[in-house]
Amino acid sequence: MRNPRTGWLLLSPTLIILLLFGFAPFLYVLFVGFNQWNVFSADDGLVFNGLDNFRRLVFDDDFLHSVGLTARFAIFAIGSEIVLGFVLAQMLTRNFPGKSLFRIIHTLPLMVAPIAVGAIWRLLVIPGFGPVPFFLDRWFDLKYQIGSYPDQALWTSVIMDVWHWTPFVTLTMLAGLSAIPKEPVEQAKVDGASRFQVFWYVTLPFLRPVLLTTVFIRIMDAIRTVDEVWMLAGGGPGTRFTGIYIWRVVFPRTDYGYGSSISLITLYLTIVLCWLLFIAISGRRKGEVA
Amino acid sequence: MTISLRQRAWRLFVTYGFWIFTTIVTLLPIWWMFVVSMRSRVELFGRPNLSLSRFFVENYANVLTDSAFQRYMTNSVVVSTSNALLVMALALLATYALSRYKLTGRDNIFFWLITNRMAPPAAFLLPLYIMFTRTFRLGDWTLYDTQIGLILLYCVFNLPFAIWLLKGVIDGIPIELDDAAMIDGAGLWGVLRHVIIPLAAPGLAVTGILSWVFAWNEYLFAANLTSVQARTITTGLAEFVTVTGTNWGELAAMSMLTLIPSAIIVILAQRYIVMGLTFGAVKE
Amino acid sequence: MQERQEQQEKKEIGGFLPFYTNAFDRVFISVVILIGIHLLWLRFMEAALPIEVATVISLVIGYFVVRRG
Numbered sequence: 001m002r003n004p005r006t007g008w009l010l011l012s013p014t015l016i017i018l019l020l021f022g023f024a025p026f027l028y029v030l031f032v033g034f035n036q037w038n039v040f041s042a043d044d045g046l047v048f049n050g051l052d053n054f055r056r057l058v059f060d061d062d063f064l065h066s067v068g069l070t071a072r073f074a075i076f077a078i079g080s081e082i083v084l085g086f087v088l089a090q091m092l093t094r095n096f097p098g099k100s101l102f103r104i105i106h107t108l109p110l111m112v113a114p115i116a117v118g119a120i121w122r123l124l125v126i127p128g129f130g131p132v133p134f135f136l137d138r139w140f141d142l143k144y145q146i147g148s149y150p151d152q153a154l155w156t157s158v159i160m161d162v163w164h165w166t167p168f169v170t171l172t173m174l175a176g177l178s179a180i181p182k183e184p185v186e187q188a189k190v191d192g193a194s195r196f197q198v199f200w201y202v203t204l205p206f207l208r209p210v211l212l213t214t215v216f217i218r219i220m221d222a223i224r225t226v227d228e229v230w231m232l233a234g235g236g237p238g239t240r241f242t243g244i245y246i247w248r249v250v251f252p253r254t255d256y257g258y259g260s261s262i263s264l265i266t267l268y269l270t271i272v273l274c275w276l277l278f279i280a281i282s283g284r285r286k287g288e289v290a
Numbered sequence: 291m292t293i294s295l296r297q298r299a300w301r302l303f304v305t306y307g308f309w310i311f312t313t314i315v316t317l318l319p320i321w322w323m324f325v326v327s328m329r330s331r332v333e334l335f336g337r338p339n340l341s342l343s344r345f346f347v348e349n350y351a352n353v354l355t356d357s358a359f360q361r362y363m364t365n366s367v368v369v370s371t372s373n374a375l376l377v378m379a380l381a382l383l384a385t386y387a388l389s390r391y392k393l394t395g396r397d398n399i400f401f402w403l404i405t406n407r408m409a410p411p412a413a414f415l416l417p418l419y420i421m422f423t424r425t426f427r428l429g430d431w432t433l434y435d436t437q438i439g440l441i442l443l444y445c446v447f448n449l450p451f452a453i454w455l456l457k458g459v460i461d462g463i464p465i466e467l468d469d470a471a472m473i474d475g476a477g478l479w480g481v482l483r484h485v486i487i488p489l490a491a492p493g494l495a496v497t498g499i500l501s502w503v504f505a506w507n508e509y510l511f512a513a514n515l516t517s518v519q520a521r522t523i524t525t526g527l528a529e530f531v532t533v534t535g536t537n538w539g540e541l542a543a544m545s546m547l548t549l550i551p552s553a554i555i556v557i558l559a560q561r562y563i564v565m566g567l568t569f570g571a572v573k574e
Numbered sequence: 575m576q577e578r579q580e581q582q583e584k585k586e587i588g589g590f591l592p593f594y595t596n597a598f599d600r601v602f603i604s605v606v607i608l609i610g611i612h613l614l615w616l617r618f619m620e621a622a623l624p625i626e627v628a629t630v631i632s633l634v635i636g637y638f639v640v641r642r643g
Contacts, residue, residue, distance in 0.1 A: 028417035106316055119323075
């Protein structure tokens, strides 16, 4: 009754679009990654140079630094988003008057375009007329200037990301929490479990798939973040994440070959990380009931 | 368990305190943008003032009467709406196939589909640019600077997300319902129309909304693969920073205007968002 | 039909990797390992040994993963 051929037919439009606009550019990037191609150099064609790009890449301190920064950014931002999102979702499972209004307001940042998020936060922190540096200086005597202090720039982007994406985590968590059956929780309470025990042994295992999926999606998007951080800090120190580093190599320097190989390695790291999470989500670990 | 009145009052107090605090944190940046959009160039500098002194609508008037802005807005509406519809349709078919048919290596196909969202956009712009200007052409017509080009391209990052979202929803619909409908003589379209679509409606709605928002908000591709005719609103936003020597007031006004359509859609669809975002958590 | 399905399941169980895999997965893992070894080799070992050694090592590992994983 279910002929696989029909299945493939249903899948084919999706596959065609993704092959044309996703996979074909990938093959091209793969090809260029093994070539030297600098539009402004003496001979401006593609010159095959084998592994040279990668040889340069593994010793490129700027690149390695950008990977470290991206990792720190992703860990801090996603970690806080998960915790905050969970707490907020937990608060939303109770009923109180005005709940949906608060929820709508809380969802708003998710709808702001990343480029506008960058603009908003830049307006907040720009020295001269942003309120954040002004009040920090006034109340805490703290010099705050993201252009000069890399750490402050990094923290500002983390906070910005948390502001922008926590609502998404809240919504997925809320969906996950409302799907948890009532009986096990009640049973555990009757058996005298503490609140923490209920959370750790009942809620968390039920939430695991949602949690991992959310982390997966956030990792995927955090690593490729470019526009909002670019808008915020203009690629200044402390915010040179991998995505922005690639941007700087490809555009102002027009070093396409090298830029392509960096993209390949970034893609490689993302895929490996996400694949491990994917295995964890699909519950294919041995010794576990799938 | 009896809770005394005092305890209940205290709990309510904590809840509201918490939410009012969250609301302030959430709204503060947006409020500041609004304040900036209501100020003239001169008023911006000096001591930062978080309160709204007067309604200065000139920024909005300037933006709204700009013919470029109107074109960008139309483009954005057309592109994101068609993209969302296309993504919903394709993702529904694809997910149905992945969920119901025994396809060789379907887990692997599924994972590959998702990897399409991971590509760092900067380096992929170049091949896309070449494809858009040279590879896909009919005579003089190319995909470059067309709405259809953007619509198709946005599928690359929206489809993986949509399929993932819908996978959980459709896996959660018992296959017996399909079988029952088929025994009653329904064909594939019948099953989709009378079983899958009604049951997956919240999920489909969320898919559509989020795809719409992602497409509406996209910047990098739109900025580099269009020039005049198909520019979208986010690109116009960024133009303020570079071309006009950063006119913050108008930039803020335009950001506010960009936010309004997506905010309206989300407020209207609020109910479905939580119902649909389950990612397969309701399997059992 | 049933028998074939059981066979399929059996094929997915064996091996030393800590999760169930099919042929695609194992090829994928081998490629991931291959790239990883090459990059680390370029960074730390190339001064001493040429890159071809890395290729040979990763092909051997890849073979084991695909056959036994």
